[in-house]
Amino acid sequence: MAETxxxxxxxxxxxxxxxxxxxxxxxxxxxxxxxxxxTVFLYIAIYLPVVVLxxxxxxxxxxxxxxxxxxxxxxxxxxxxxxxxxxxxxxxNAETRGWIFFTLVTWCIFWIxxxxxxxxxxxxxxxxxxxxxxxxxxxxxESSSESVVLIEKRKDGSIRTCARCTMRKPDRTHHCKxxxxxxxxxxxxxxxxxxxxxxxxxxxxxLIVFYGAVALAIFISTFWETVVVVxxxxxxxxxxxxxxVLCYSLILMLGxxxxxxxxxxxxxxxxxxxxxxxxxxxxxxxxxxxxxxFDKGAWNNLKExxxxxxxxxxxxxxxxxxxxxxxxxxxx
Ligand SMILES: [Zn+2]
Ligand SMILES: [Zn+2]
Numbered sequence: 614m615a616e617t618x619x620x621x622x623x624x625x626x627x628x629x630x631x632x633x634x635x636x637x638x639x640x641x642x643x644x645x646x647x648x649x650x651x652t653v654f655l656y657i658a659i660y661l662p663v664v665v666l667x668x669x670x671x672x673x674x675x676x677x678x679x680x681x682x683x684x685x686x687x688x689x690x691x692x693x694x695x696x697x698x699x700x701x702x703x704x705x706n707a708e709t710r711g712w713i714f715f716t717l718v719t720w721c722i723f724w725i726x727x728x729x730x731x732x733x734x735x736x737x738x739x740x741x742x743x744x745x746x747x748x749x750x751x752x753x754x755e756s757s758s759e760s761v762v763l764i765e766k767r768k769d770g771s772i773r774t775c776a777r778c779t780m781r782k783p784d785r786t787h788h789c790k791x792x793x794x795x796x797x798x799x800x801x802x803x804x805x806x807x808x809x810x811x812x813x814x815x816x817x818x819x820l821i822v823f824y825g826a827v828a829l830a831i832f833i834s835t836f837w838e839t840v841v842v843v844x845x846x847x848x849x850x851x852x853x854x855x856x857x858v859l860c861y862s863l864i865l866m867l868g869x870x871x872x873x874x875x876x877x878x879x880x881x882x883x884x885x886x887x888x889x890x891x892x893x894x895x896x897x898x899x900x901x902x903x904x905x906x907f908d909k910g911a912w913n914n915l916k917e918x919x920x921x922x923x924x925x926x927x928x929x930x931x932x933x934x935x936x937x938x939x940x941x942x943x944x945x
Contacts, residue, residue, distance in 0.1 A: 631659055632793035662804040663733065667726075669867075670825075674722045676860055677832060678715070680839045685711030714835055721828035728820035728929040729806060737811025738797030738939045740780045746940075748774050748781050764906050764942070783940040785812075785907070787889055797939035801888045812939030816919050817929045819878055826875035829868035836861055885914040907942045917942070 638644065638652055685707050740746050745761055765784045767773055773782040778795045787799040789809045798812035810818040843849045843857045881891055885905040894902035908914060919926040921934060933939075 631655060631791050636793075659804075659807050663729075663807050666729070666805045670722060670725055670729075673828075673832065673864065674718065677718060677836065680843075680857060680860075681836050682711050682715045682718075684839075684842075686715065714831060718828055718831055721824040721831070724824045724927075724929065725821055725828070728817045728824065731929045732803070732806040732810070732814050732817035732821060733808050735808075735814035735817060737799065737809045737815075738813045740775075740778065740783060740786060740795050740797070741938075741940075746781045746783065748779060762941070764944070784942050785887060785890070798887060798942070799889060813933055816926070816932050819882075819919070820927065820929050822871065822875045822878060823927070826868075826872045829864060829871050832864050833868045836864065882915055882918040883911045884908065885917065906944065909944070 634651070634655055638648055638655075641649065641652065644652065761781070763772065763784055765773055765782075773786075774780065775782055775786075775788050775795050777788055777793070780795065782795060783797060785798040786795050788795045789799060789802050791802045792809050796809045796811040798815070800810040800815055800818070802809045803818060806818060806821070808814065840857050840861050843854055881888065885908045886895055886902075890902060890905065893899075895905075905914075907917075909917065915926075916923070920932045921937075922931065925931040
């Protein structure tokens, strides 16, 4: 059966990369109904995880404020006794405690949102269109590779090239199918930020995970008080009891996952692996990756991942210097 061009588009939606699809679709004004439908689906597919993530962060924050912070700092003379769970001295310190946790959690949420925006908007880095990275016409032609010293080679010892981008690949560069391009020091494609995580935005991605882990740890270690209060209060409705227990259970599961993920990334940074290298080389027991070929010692590895100046590590600014191009990664 002959396919119309637009039904071909729909079929290809499941095979092609998002970027290819975007490139193949006509502008909105010229598109027919099916093409417009596909465009809408495409954008939903790309940005739904982003919206879900923002919803979780903001929703969780609002729930924390209403059910934990407000009863502590609000002017409620009939606060349940259980809010002063720990000791008598804490009874008088309830308000202070409330403001401290409010400040800490707000601080984390603020940086999650800023880091998320930065991770989404920052180009992870692409291979420059320079002679240095062109594929030489002749394998013996060394003229264009004089200044290139590459550690990563193909199994047969030849240089790594990308057939799709027709470029020579710098070390740690990988081609992302979803972005339909090569990304420098590619870590992975992250649907939560609708972008690849690579050389120029890895820190922003890590800070989302880091501040997420801290915020969730605070939530888990404090919100149980709300659960105890609500369950012990005879005036609590069944719906309220169900709601706070459900919130706490979900946050607990999410917290364990995010904290584990954060520890995993700290380990990767210290040992100087990207997620791709760890999964495709280290875990597959490739001999050269038993220790990362780019390992420079823990401190220098952290500086390579998070930026030269350690005092900027925990804020999503001042990341890469202009002289840092993400093309060369020396050894120790
Ligand atoms: Zn490529
Ligand atoms: Zn990608």
